Amino acid sequence: MTTSSSQVHSLAVPNRRLPRISLGMLLVLPALTAILLLYALPLARSLVTAFRDSSGAWTTDHVVRAFSLYGRDMLFSVGVVSVSLALIAAISIAISGYLVLGATPWAVRLLRWLYRWPLFIPFVVTGQIARSFLATNGMMNNVLVETGLMASSSAQSFLDWRGLVLTFAWKQVPFVTLLLAGAMAAVDRSHIEAARNAGANRLRCLFEIVLPQAAPSLWVGLILSLVAMLSVLSVPMMLISGNPTMMTAMMAHRITYYGDYGIANALGLFSYALTAVTAWVYLRLTLRREATA
């Protein structure tokens, strides 16, 4: 009975199905074209360019030179990004934890309203704010001197790796917090109450019950932040004068002053590799967790 009806159905289908498939393709096409033209193609081109000399022959020259010329900047980038990620993770966990477990309702409401603001401020503006805040005569030092917490003679500029770390953290913490706080809020309330009932204080609840369950969102947030920090140009350009600096600044330098796409792309290759490795580690972690669950 069912087979015969399905046969009848499948006989009737071809006429109807063909236009449906082409309609589906039509709907996907704009997105697919955009990805191919605006993302896949430039990526492939930049990868190829990193391994070709001016005559078009294959070479590893650019990669070797990129490492010898900008090895310090690469290490600097990795260092700044790692410290920033640690700081971002610590602050996001603290804020999200308080949003979920805080016992003072008005403070929780205030924090929930406040923490998102940096999300709406572009990197270039953030760089400008950081400059006027962290410079030797910036607002931070002025406030510290005015309030008598620091002697004016010991005022120093933070416009170095510390400035970068603070600026990146300031810009990325809201983003990671948004993801993490959402994931923490999704943790079943009774899991938290069961832990407190068992004798866990709120801090232990955060680290032993809530965070382990929300960790995947933290990793996603940190990986996306890593990509953002490795690709932003304005902040290192505005905060850091001289060497070493972030790789993006060096890539821009290579292109604007020398028109040297080969070495710039070789530097880009390193950025890809770094994000790819992190993404791979993350995927492995998720897969393992799903396999055990």
Add this chain to the structure above:
Amino acid sequence: MSTEALTLNNVTVDLRQQRILDGIHLDVSPGSFTCLLGPSGCGKTTLLRAIAGFTPLSQGDIRLGARSITHLPPEKRHTAMVFQSYALWPHMSVGDNLGYPLKLRGVPRAERKRRIAAMLERLELGGFESRAVTQLSGGQRQRIALGRALIIDPPLLLLDEPLSNLDAAIRRSLRSELRRLQKSLGITTIMVTHDQEEALQMADQIVLMRAGKVIQVAAPQTLYQQPADLGVARFLGVDNTVTRHEQDPTVGSRAATFGFRTRDARINEPLRPATLTRKGRVTECVYTGDGYQISLDTNEAELFATANSPIALGTFAVLQVPESALIPFGPDDRHLPPLDRHEDIA
């Protein structure tokens, strides 16, 4: 830690300008099994959460043994709660779930391992230590949740509808298992339930709640036979109420209304003395497994009764209830004769 008495004195809870619990007084003796029973929204879960420390009081005092726990955070109250959803932590194995309360109390690893194994044996889940909680069945999860609560030897066990998510057969077997375990441990237990049968079977003392107030505190038998008022009676399966007539039995001669249960009312049986009788037309006849439930349309109300054989719709039938099964209520809908003082708290 030994088991302790629980005393609630004028416990009042307000949430967003709404009174959820209204001046609750309750004494729970050590080692007893108390059920908080009532319809949804009556405040029974809120009361349990207030005892556990998850709902702040606006007034009143909660004492566990000699000490007041009113102002302690949940983690310092040492009560053990089993949640309706079991609330097992999915990122921990069965063993880690059971061991976490011990870990929080600084019990060394080896000792923890020993006690987890002993608890699993007791729950008849021996060797389940390294299983993921997501792989367990509903009944197994329920046992692990109970084990996690009991492993710290708490002075007070709080159960929030622990059996409501299980299917009927498992629920029945776990009911007696839970009661046996509670008796053998002698632990003071408070259980929230909306299931009157569960409460009657398990409790030493039932606290019947309605609209944030305690209506009646009594032993199961007393509650069943002498419900405080018509509302309580209806909640406990008294489906039928009739206005008293002249010729009705003289029990509770001041009664304005009689209540009785469907299974106590028989249809078309030889008339006996001292019974309440009503005549009506049969409007429905439903097979219930151990007989037929008959709906009878009398002049004053629709009544339900039990018959051994089916009865044709539209025919007239006589319903008969023995005097002993009649529950008399006064004009104010309260039970007659007045209940003993110590049972009538409200």
